[in-house]
Amino acid sequence: MENQRDEKLWQLARRRADFQNSLLGFLATTAICWVIWFLTDGHWGGTPWPLWVMLGLGIGLFFKFMKAYKTDKDTLAEKEYDRLKSQQKLTILYFNDCA
Numbered sequence: 001m002e003n004q005r006d007e008k009l010w011q012l013a014r015r016r017a018d019f020q021n022s023l024l025g026f027l028a029t030t031a032i033c034w035v036i037w038f039l040t041d042g043h044w045g046g047t048p049w050p051l052w053v054m055l056g057l058g059i060g061l062f063f064k065f066m067k068a069y070k071t072d073k074d075t076l077a078e079k080e081y082d083r084l085k086s087q088q089k090l091t092i093l094y095f096n097d098c099a
Contacts, residue, residue, distance in 0.1 A: 012068070015064075015067055015068040016068045016069065018064065018068070019061075019064045019065055019067075019068040019069070022060070022061055022064050023061065026054075026057050026058070026061050029053065029057060030050060030053060030054050030057070033049075033050035033053045033054075034048075034050045036050075037049060037050050
């Protein structure tokens with residue numbers, strides 16, 4: 001059981017590190033796009049095209065964030081199992097005290 005939990009922690013750490021690397025890539029890419037847009041006189045009219053780059057990359061970054069930092073179904077199931085186990089123990093203790 002302990003090895004399984006260590007594996008889960010390792011996977012979570014890898015997902016978070018992957019997200020952090022992707023965030024740095026997002027920031028670098030969007031900064032470069034904005035500099036290019038500004039230096040090529042594209043800023044005189046219309047919608048700035050770097051917004052589209054940010055939108056596309058931002059969608060992928062959002063999903064990476066959700067996967068790395070929000071709880072997954074296994075974690076939710078484990079929490080519910082622990083809660084039910086605690087509740088069961090309390091019920092058994094209560095009925096043993098009453099008898």
